[in-house]
Amino acid sequence: MRTIDLSPLYRSFIGFDHLASMIDAASQNEKQASYPPYNIELLAEDKYRITMAVAGFAQNDISIEVQENTLTVTGKKEGKENTSEKRFLHKGISERNFERKFQLGDHVKVLTADMEHGLLHIDLERVIPEAKKPRKIEIGSNLLESK
Incomplete structure (x- = not known):
């Protein structure tokens, strides 16, 4: 399964960290049964x-x-x-x-x-x-x- 490195988003998008967190949470939910x-x-x-x-x-x-x-x-x-x-x-x-x-x-x-x-x-x-x-x-x- 592919993993996505979201650290560039955290570094360059000020005030959009919740968006990166949502993407990260969605990718975690995909791993869910x-x-x-x-x-x-x-x-x-x-x-x-x-x-x-x-x-x-x-x-x-x-x-x-x-x-x-x-x-x-x-x-x-x-x-x-x-x-x-x-x-x-x-x-x-x-x-x-x-x-x-x-x-x-x-x-x-x-x-x-x-x-x-x-x-x-x-x-x-x-x-x-x-x-x-x-x-x-x-x-x-x-x-x-x-x-």
């Missing part, structure tokens, strides 16, 4: 849905946290049943704990989370504040007088 499988869906222009296959997990086994621009979904089975007594002919449903992280863009907020039929749905929306939206400036207008 592909469990549990997930989809990222675009529902509308600024609405998204993450759907994760979490078969075997109950609602109280899963925690969802947002800190800064990172969404972390963690699944932990508290009391594992005695699986040594079970005899499987085929075991395809994984019951291992997981932690999956997603980097969120600026102004992306988590709206809801719901579980149905072994699928965890997390709805997100990008809400751009009015101050950040583009605005048209009329030629000949004095912006200082309007305040």
Whole structure:
């Protein structure tokens, strides 16, 4: 697997160190196992849905946290049943704990989370504040007088 040296970015881009950190974090996430499988869906222009296959997990086994621009979904089975007594002919449903992280863009907020039929749905929306939206400036207008 290729590794990327980001030290030139840290040296020459002042104030953009968070961008290099995001690239570094994304490359670390690529090394992460592909469990549990997930989809990222675009529902509308600024609405998204993450759907994760979490078969075997109950609602109280899963925690969802947002800190800064990172969404972390963690699944932990508290009391594992005695699986040594079970005899499987085929075991395809994984019951291992997981932690999956997603980097969120600026102004992306988590709206809801719901579980149905072994699928965890997390709805997100990008809400751009009015101050950040583009605005048209009329030629000949004095912006200082309007305040």
